[in-house]
Amino acid sequence: MSLTQLTNPSMYPTVTPQVLIIGSGPSGLVLALALAQNGIPFRIIEKRSEFHQSQRGSRTQARLLITINSLAAEIKSVTTLSPYVAPTPDVPYPNRAVIGQNLAEGVLRSHLSKLGIEVERSTELVSFKQDENQVTAEILKRGPNNEEVQETTTFDFLVGADGAKGVTRKFMNLTFLGETTETHWVIGDLFVRGLSTDTWHNWRPSEKDMVFVRPTETEELFQTTCRDEITIENIKTLSEYRLNIRMVNKFSEERVFVVGDAAYIHSPAGGQGMNSSIQDSFNLGWKLALVCKKQKLISRDKEDNEESFHRPKFLNQLRVNYRWSCILVDEHAASQESTKNPYGSLDDTELRAGNRAPDSPSLTRIGSPSSDQITLFSIFKPTHHTVLLFNPPACEMGQISARLSAWPAGVVKTVVVLPKGVQDIQVDVSGEVIVLDDKEGHAYNFYIQAEDGRFPVFIVRPDGVIGGIVKGLEGLKTYPDKLFIG
Structure with a gap:
């Protein structure tokens, strides 16, 4: 059954879409791609009959290009905004770029189409209500002759990506405080x-x-x-518009969420709006996918002209981090972050849980008939966590595999990285374990920054962020205990 079939409940009444996405801007499309690659049935609706034709928000930061690439929606032709920075093995997309929003949305839609999914145009959310089990949405569809058909459909979750003037936030009775x-x-x-x-x-x-x-x-x-x-x-x-700086009082209410401009708007001067929106949407996407697969996440929440375009380097979002998050495990760090600095520091080069996981090229898969080189970024995907084992002891590999088998099914991919030149692995890697030869030494250079006698294990989340740095078996139990229940 194709994903088109999954997203058309009228043709296949036995399959119920689990998520309803309101709006087909960048936030909604990225969320749709993340869900589609995880096999989560959904619908994405758009009130307008035609898509945006404007360049609109066109400044993409380096971190956004990494996200787009991880969704298999690579943008190959862009215009650079700042002085060119040469790519490095760990940062293959270091430059800010310019691509019209209409073109970016077209790229995302084309990749959804390859998966058999189309945006439902001339379709709008009329109202919704929710209880502890589902969201019931009233949806209005308009035909080519302006005929109207209204339907009532249930979903597990609803996400409003319908912009600053959208209805989802208003139906949720969220405040949008700020200034004009x-x-x-x-x-x-x-x-x-x-x-x-x-x-x-x-x-x-x-x-x-x-x-x-x-x-x-x-x-x-x-x-x-x-x-x-x-x-x-x-x-x-x-x-035409007046500059608004506003933000919601909360991003969700039970089973309903808001992302992108529906949640916050600010000055376009720093080129952060679309970039932040897509990052947030992607972050929500992999987490929703886990929940839809019945792997629940735990919430711990308690109650001069030229110069004007020379932005600080931290605005490229490459050091955006979650070091302070309660769902991380970092056995390498001396202490938990005492302050929340989500943009990080350019002087801090220590690799920590909560940081972006570096890429590494020139890797060769041992045991594969192909000698083609691959990268870590080609392995990191929104469908799974990636556990990176750097030359683990042969005597512990069996215990490691057993510990990982206790994780929820289908959420982890295991990768063993061997030092360059070491091909005779004395480890049982039966099953789905990927074994890589770090023939140029880049992976060890970027990841193994300090050695204290224990082989390091890096757990990379579906969003490409390091969720855990542990020193052995116990950490492989601690991390899923923080993230999954049921």
Whole structure:
């Protein structure tokens, strides 16, 4: 049965979609991809009959490119925003890039289509109610002649990715506190003749007024942002807004969640909006997938013009971390983080639980008929945790396998990484264990930063974050005890 069939309950009434996604912007599409790759049946609906045609939020940070790649939706052609930084083995996507939001959404939709899934357009959420077992949604579908059909359907979860003006947050009665500034913006895509496409252009006719023009991938089509009044012609898209800085009081209410602009909005100046939204959506996606597979997560919650685009390096989000999270296990760290600094420090190069897991190229799979090299990023996926064992003792491999077999079924992939040049492994690696030769030594260089006599075990979460660094068997029990119940 295809995922198209799974997402069409009218054709296959015995299969009930578990998640309803409201909105098909970047947040909704990334969530859909994460669920699809985990085999979770869902529906994604969009009120509009046509998709966005505007470049809109176009600045992608380095961390976002890693996320997109892990979803098998690689963006291969982009325009760099800042001075070029050469890729390194552990950071293959170090550069911020520019790609129009309409194009990014198109890439994501095309990968959903390859999985047999389409966004249901002209379909909107009318209302919903929930109890401890399910969410009941009233959905309105409009046909090509504006005919209307209303349906009542139940889901395990509902996620509002329907933007700042969407209805999900309002139905949840969440506050959206913040401020509306006096800054007045107009942003659009327009055709301009006789303007160079080699550079970006901006003018400041006064201290308060600004016109900013960026070339796009289409000849003579530019993205324009301006404040106050400006006359333009040959418009493809145009929108007007005042800058808002707002955030919800909470991101979920029982079985209903909000992500992206439905949850928070702020200045586009730092290029964080779409990037943060996608990261949050991806984070929610792998966790929802675990729950939908009946592997419940534990909640511990108690009650000058050019210079203006030279952003601090920490805004690339590569050091965004969860070191302070209560569901991590870090037996290597001297102590738990005393302060919550989610953006991390550029001076802190220590690899800790809660950090992004580095990539490593030039790995060869031992026992495979193919001699092709692979990377760790090609193994990390939103469908499973990855347990990295660096040259484990042969005498403990059986106990390790037994301990991992106690984890919920299907949530872990085991990878043994051998030092470069070591091919004669004396370990029982029967079953699904992947054995890699670190022929260039990159993996050991990035992961093995200190050795205290015990072989290190790294547990990489489905979102590419290190969930655990443990020194042996006991840690392999402690980590799932923190994360799974039932």
